[in-house]
Amino acid sequence: MHEPAISHLSAADPELAGLVEAEATRQYEKVRLIASENYVSTAVLEATGTVLTNKYSEGYAGKRYYEGQQVIDQVETLAIERAKALFGVDHANVQPYSGSPANLAVYMALANPGDTVMGMALPDGGHLTHGWGVSATGKWFNPVRYGVAKETGTVDLDQVRDLAREHRPKLIFCGGTAIPRTIDFPAFAEIAREVDAVLVADIAHIAGLVAGGAHPSPVGHAQITSTTTHKTLRGPRGAMVFSDAEYAKALDKAVFPGLQGGPHNHTTAAIAVSLGEAATPEFRVYAHAVVANAKALAAALLERGFDLVSGGTDNHLILVDLTSKGIGGKPAAQALDRAGIELNYNTVPFDPRKPFDPSGIRLGTAAITTRGLDVDLMPKVAEWMDGAVTAAGAGDEAAIERIAAEIRELLAGYPMPGYTA
Structure with a gap:
């Protein structure tokens, strides 16, 4: 059965409770190999089901638009400080609802509609929000796409460099959703510097591996890093954006009020829990x-x-x-x-x-x-x-x-x- 128990849900809505129990059993009985999924700890599950979901908190700690934030400010600050310590970043925003809004915040903070941006093509392993045509990022901006070499199946960095020199993008995204090899952050950074672009590392898939020292970190190479908090980081369904200090204010304004209203405080709490777990030797x-x-x-x-x-x-x-x-x-x-x-x-x-x-x-x-x-x-x-x-x-x-x-x-x-x- 589901743990923690859902006795109150079972009494109030047995139909929905039955579906939750069925999903728990399904997850238990399957070899789950979806690369973007994981199992969160019971502590993370408990955090997502707390009374923190009752509170509305537009704004940031110390600068809210609703009263009664004495505790919420501490929750969000705890998540921020843990993220900064774990990933070694200057600034962390833990409010994005998911990975796509996190990436949209980067565009809103640093680019204007029509600007040229560059990312990995979706069929080669990139993400929709890296400028693919069906995404808003491919419709609102001028996308340039790089891919992998046919002979190796790995990112063609010569192509990345040639395209960057030709098109001079404002943003270059590295990372994606189907990349089985180590991302060469130093090489991308060198290309970005050459064309005066901002490098954005999307580490949604590998954030837990970065935190645990099993994959190189983009910090020190990319000015901006975006990530989801589930997948290998083993947290709730949420997202974060990290940046060098100079981009902090613009990113915060892009997340709120630019793209969303109040953060999901129960998710923020669960993110804090998972970041605490990821800082342990056991997680490494x-x-x-x-x-x-x-x-x-x-x-x-x-x-x-x-x-x-x-x-x-x-x-x-x-x-x-x-x-x-x-x-x-x-x-x-x-x-x-x-x-x-x-x-x-x-x-x-x-x-x-x-x-x-x-x-x-x-x-x-x-x-x-x-x-x-x-x-x-x-x-x-x-x-x-x-x-x-x-x-x-x-x-x-x-x-x-x-x-x-x-x-x-x-x-x-x-x-x-x-x-x-």
Whole structure:
């Protein structure tokens, strides 16, 4: 059952409570490999469900538009100070509701509509808010997009430099949503300096790895850093923006009143909890274990004939091109879900298929590492994945059901934060 217990919810709204319990059970019984998901601690869950949700707090600590902020100011200040200490930044804003608004705040603070901005193309691993056409950032600004080299599957820094020299963007974004390799922040910084651009590092996926010392930090290279607070950081669904001191005032004004009203104080509290957890030695062990599991799983998948974009991984994320397996990413992801393995279908660089029916799947090891699965189990996970993909191609639902049963049996031995068996 859900932990902490939801007895009051069960009494007031048994239908909704039943759905919550069903989701808790689903998460408990699945090998959760969605790269942007994790399990938060019970303490984070408790923080998100407190009376802090009752309070409206437009503005910032000491400068609010509503009275009764004596406690809320302390909560937000605690989150800010923990973020600054953990990431070693001059300034932190913990109010953005999610990653996309956090990135929008960067645009609002530092650019004007029509300005040229540069980011990684979405099919190559970038994010919608880095200037992709369907996003407001691709409609309101003049986007220039870089990608990966076809031979290596890694960021083509020569192309980045050439495009930056040609177009002289105001902002350069590095980072993205499907990048399995280490981001070369010093190289991006050198290019940004050459063309007098502001470098923005979007570390939404790798923030926990940065905090835990398992990935290099952008601090000292990028003037602005944006991140979500879930994913590898293992916090609630929220976001933060960090900056050098000179950009602090502009960013704060962009977040409020530029883009949003009152912050979600219960989320701010949960962010503070997760930042406190991320500052512990145990979290550093966790961050390195995430990477070790990803590398072990990537190696096991390669042994089974899977094609990995860039040939492997340096972080938590693995991008798989299923073309050689004779199955599209979408039917493979759906079959894997039925088999108890949760991930997402995803485009791969130079994908000839459409985004809603792409050639690849994306997976990550943050959540299964939280559950306690280690490198010794990664070959077994790869075996299950291979079996499910093969079964999907053959229409063998019985095999898929057998894998799901094996997974449920294994995971019964690995506790899940937020659930009591």
